[in-house]
């Protein structure tokens with residue numbers, strides 16, 4: 138292909154220039170909220186042919202067509218299935234691509250000979266402005282060289298596309314970081330062909346049902362034909378081989394530490410930087426906190442690409458848990474490792490249960506105990522340790538001598554000492570959590586239950602979330618919670634309210650927990666949700 142100068146464009150003026158170039162049949166890389174896309178007029182077969190050439194993309198892998206307004210949709214597809222209108226209303230503009238029967242406006246090269254086409258309305262303001270100004274539906278695959286991780290910055294895009302395309306519009310770092318969810322709308326109900334930020338649960342909630350193609354989780358079986366042609370290619374792979382470790386973060390960090398050899402690079406969660414970066418010269422990059430799934434998605438591709446500029450011989454990586462919004466990032470992680478992973482899970486499932494007081498934790502744990510789960514209530518463990526654990530007593534005596542009378546901790550005094558002193562509270566927590574974690578591990582080791590529930594009000598603050606295969610947050614309405622606290626603890630309303638006010642908001646749990654259960658309706662409804670949770674995740 139002919140070498141050309143690739144200019145970098147910015148802002149409205151850049152969008153205007155990009156739109157002109159596109160309308161003239163040129164290739165321009167544009168920012169979207171997911172990843173940068175390599176765009177051309179989707180109706181222009183010769184421009185689209187140059188996309189394949191610039192990327193080195195196999196001809197049998199169809200492109201996604203990007204639109205800015207609903208009116209553009211109708212001309213591009215034979216008909217819009219009713220459910221597609223519902224999903225468009227709910228998730229567009231945004232990271233969702235819907236596959237529908239294509240119209241004659243889409244040339245065969247764009248759809249790689251398929252009778253269908255994937256359409257998406259991106260939410261990035263510059264992408265929308267460029268599409269609108271150009272007047273073209275834009276075919277745009279991710280703007281990487283085929284096989285490499287997708288670019289999430291203009292700089293990464295330039296690295297792959299310099300000299301091959303007319304321009305790159307710099308719209309900053311992508312906020313989502315992994316490509317859109319691709320969902321096939323040609324069947325009776327939506328089928329996810331490629332997971333992304335719009336999850337199966339979100340789609341099912343909007344239209345009643347949805348399923349995910351098995352190949353997204355485990356790769357293709359030998360001889361299996363992929364529903365999304367792109368799924369069959371080695372993908373998202375940096376030069377050095379990626380070795381993936383899956384399981385509770387504490388377990389994967391330990392396994393990586395044992396496997397590390399000189400020359401290895403590491404991708405780990407923020408919490409484990411001190412452990413895994415012990416030796417100064419080691420190449421260790423952080424994916425963000427272990428619970429921060431949005432951050433894992435944002436950083437993953439950029440970090441994988443960064444290793445290509447190092448001498449790393451292998452990349453040992455902690456894989457995040459694959460729940461909810463993280464399904465997309467985990468799918469890309471597994472693809473980058475060729476679906477080979479070291480399984481660090483034990484032969485049991487550990488679920489960390491958390492939520493505010495009165496949210497229904499004990500209801501849930503007692504229901505699951507009836508199904509055979511081992512339930513460990515860390516508050517109860519702590520109170521027992523206060524009576525029996527010499528180390529804990531000594532540590533409290535050293536830091537809070539006023540709270541120890543005749544060799545016993547006075548819980549009331551201790552509570553008062555830390556009540557309005559945040560620093561003291563954190564110190565007490567650090568002391569207590571270490572002992573509770575040690576005791577919890579002992580109790581787990583003594584049991585052979587296949588399902589363990591850790592009831593931990595401060596699941597994330599204590600770091601016990603990192604021992605878990607799954608974290609479950611319970612959310613309840615305020616009045617229901619107050620009523621449950623009043624019934625259970627026999628305190629007055631004012632104290633129940635101030636206790637709730639001191640605890641985190643719903644958003645705290647929404648942001649961190651793998652799965653949420655809402656306890657806002659009747660008791661029967663909550664019990665049904667518990668049963669559903671058990672059947673879906675714990676068996």
Ligand code: TXA
Pocket residue numbers: 169171172173174175198199200201232234236237248251253254255257259277278279280315316317318319330331364365366367368
């Ligand atoms: O977020 C995104 O979707 C980004 C940005 C730029 O919008 N684009 C993107 O495009 O990821 P690309 O070409 O890298 O990935 C398109 C995926 C491929 O796996 C392809 O096989 C699948 O979507 N796909 C496209 N059209 C399809 C169709 N008609 N039927 C099934 N799968 C299709």
Ligand code: MG
Pocket residue numbers: 278279287
């Ligand atoms: Mg791609």
